[in-house]
Amino acid sequence: MSYYIEPLSLLVEQLAKLPGIGGKTAQRLAYHILTLPKEQARALADAIASASEKVRFCRICGNMTDQEVCSICTDPTRDSQMICVVRDARDIMSMERARIYRGLYHVLGGTLSPMDGIGPDQLRIKELLSRLDGVKEVVLATNPDVEGEATAVYLFRLLQPMGIRVSRIAHGVPVGGDLEYTDDVTLQKAMEGRREMV
Amino acid sequence: MSYYIEPLSLLVEQLAKLPGIGGKTAQRLAYHILTLPKEQARALADAIASASEKVRFCRICGNMTDQEVCSICTDPTRDSQMICVVRDARDIMSMERARIYRGLYHVLGGTLSPMDGIGPDQLRIKELLSRLDGVKEVVLATNPDVEGEATAVYLFRLLQPMGIRVSRIAHGVPVGGDLEYTDDVTLQKAMEGRREMV
Numbered sequence: 126m127s128y129y130i131e132p133l134s135l136l137v138e139q140l141a142k143l144p145g146i147g148g149k150t151a152q153r154l155a156y157h158i159l160t161l162p163k164e165q166a167r168a169l170a171d172a173i174a175s176a177s178e179k180v181r182f183c184r185i186c187g188n189m190t191d192q193e194v195c196s197i198c199t200d201p202t203r204d205s206q207m208i209c210v211v212r213d214a215r216d217i218m219s220m221e222r223a224r225i226y227r228g229l230y231h232v233l234g235g236t237l238s239p240m241d242g243i244g245p246d247q248l249r250i251k252e253l254l255s256r257l258d259g260v261k262e263v264v265l266a267t268n269p270d271v272e273g274e275a276t277a278v279y280l281f282r283l284l285q286p287m288g289i290r291v292s293r294i295a296h297g298v299p300v301g302g303d304l305e306y307t308d309d310v311t312l313q314k315a316m317e318g319r320r321e322m323v
Numbered sequence: 324m325s326y327y328i329e330p331l332s333l334l335v336e337q338l339a340k341l342p343g344i345g346g347k348t349a350q351r352l353a354y355h356i357l358t359l360p361k362e363q364a365r366a367l368a369d370a371i372a373s374a375s376e377k378v379r380f381c382r383i384c385g386n387m388t389d390q391e392v393c394s395i396c397t398d399p400t401r402d403s404q405m406i407c408v409v410r411d412a413r414d415i416m417s418m419e420r421a422r423i424y425r426g427l428y429h430v431l432g433g434t435l436s437p438m439d440g441i442g443p444d445q446l447r448i449k450e451l452l453s454r455l456d457g458v459k460e461v462v463l464a465t466n467p468d469v470e471g472e473a474t475a476v477y478l479f480r481l482l483q484p485m486g487i488r489v490s491r492i493a494h495g496v497p498v499g500g501d502l503e504y505t506d507d508v509t510l511q512k513a514m515e516g517r518r519e520m521v
Binding site: 129130131132133135136138139140142143144145146150152153154155156157158159161163165166167168169170171172173174175176177178179180189190191195196214215218 | 327328329330331333334336337338340341342343344348350351352353354355356357359361363364365366367368369370371372373374375376377378387388389393394412413416
């Protein structure tokens with residue numbers, strides 16, 4: 126496209142590779158970046174390079190960290206008898222943001238999906254099994270979709286015979302949600318998971 | 324937020340400064356960037372830094388360029404008797420993409436907006452006047468909004484006494500548009516701008 130100058134078309138091309146950023150948005154972002162003061166554009170570029178450079182995965186739980194072991198695994202105030210199993214590291218952030226859980230985490234790095242060639246060996250299940258010493262409860266917090274459920278059932282069957290309490294996070298109508306707009310499967314889960322009021 | 328590691332939170336913060344990118348999207352993009360191979364993240368960072376570094380504005384028309392004078396101004400095949408006046412450099416890209424105009428451009432760098440303290444002196448109008456030698460027609464292609472119209476009227480009153488033909492791009496129902504969903508002002512413009520069929 127001759128009406129694009131080289132550095133601009135390169136930038137648009139790079140931005141358009143990001144998820145959810147189409148051609149038009151990439152173009153708009155690129156123009157915005159070009160109108161930024163040089164030091165602000167440089168700060169953005171540096172943040173990308175430095176995050177990609179420094180962030181790695183916790184040797185124990187698989188969380189994102191800039192250390193060898195993440196700040197949750199090294200926190201002595203956290204309950205080491207509980208492990209919450211999640212699909213990926215960003216799920217940990219969501220849980221932590223809600224401030225409702227004080228145990229440890231374990232990142233699977235995906236969910237079982239035979240169609241995509243992801244079996245138990247592709248997930249960090251071996252690493253989970255090696256951490257179970259002294260653990261009383263494993264909370265399965267994979268997503269409530271087909272793969273997440275299958276993974277939860279697989280882990281339940283694996284862990285239960287080892288005498289560990291295995292739980293699954295509750296699924297139901299979200300707080301602030303509306304029955305009218307809730308899908309059937311969620312309603313079914315909400316009904317199945319109903320609890321007696323006291 | 325203690326659940327974010329430093330390089331990640333810095334990246335999220337930088338991304339959230341981009342237009343149309345909120346906190347959630349910034350977080351999603353940041354995670355995506357972290358999962359990219361290091362060389363891909365580096366390529367994105369480099370594209371941003373290099374675009375911001377290299378791109379500047381054409382000394383003559385105000386278009387974006389990596390040279391002193393842009394490729395349109397230096398193109399001998401373009402009609403130097405016509406100047407199309409646009410608000411900013413990205414409008415040039417839109418026009419060029421449509422491949423319907425072979426004259427030169429002039430970027431105003433904004434539109435008249437007294438409320439925001441933007442008067443004629445804040446726009447590149449002096450630069451436009453200095454380019455009019457030998458120019459037969461000036462096409463006003465500012466946007467069909469209040470500021471764009473005001474700017475067009477201002478330029479018309481300025482240029483017409485100098486014996487230059489001044490035209491305005493047509494406004495009307497867009498091609499592929501539907502009368503039913505077209506707003507009243509556009510319909511009014513479409514009606515006013517009607518042309519006899521031959």
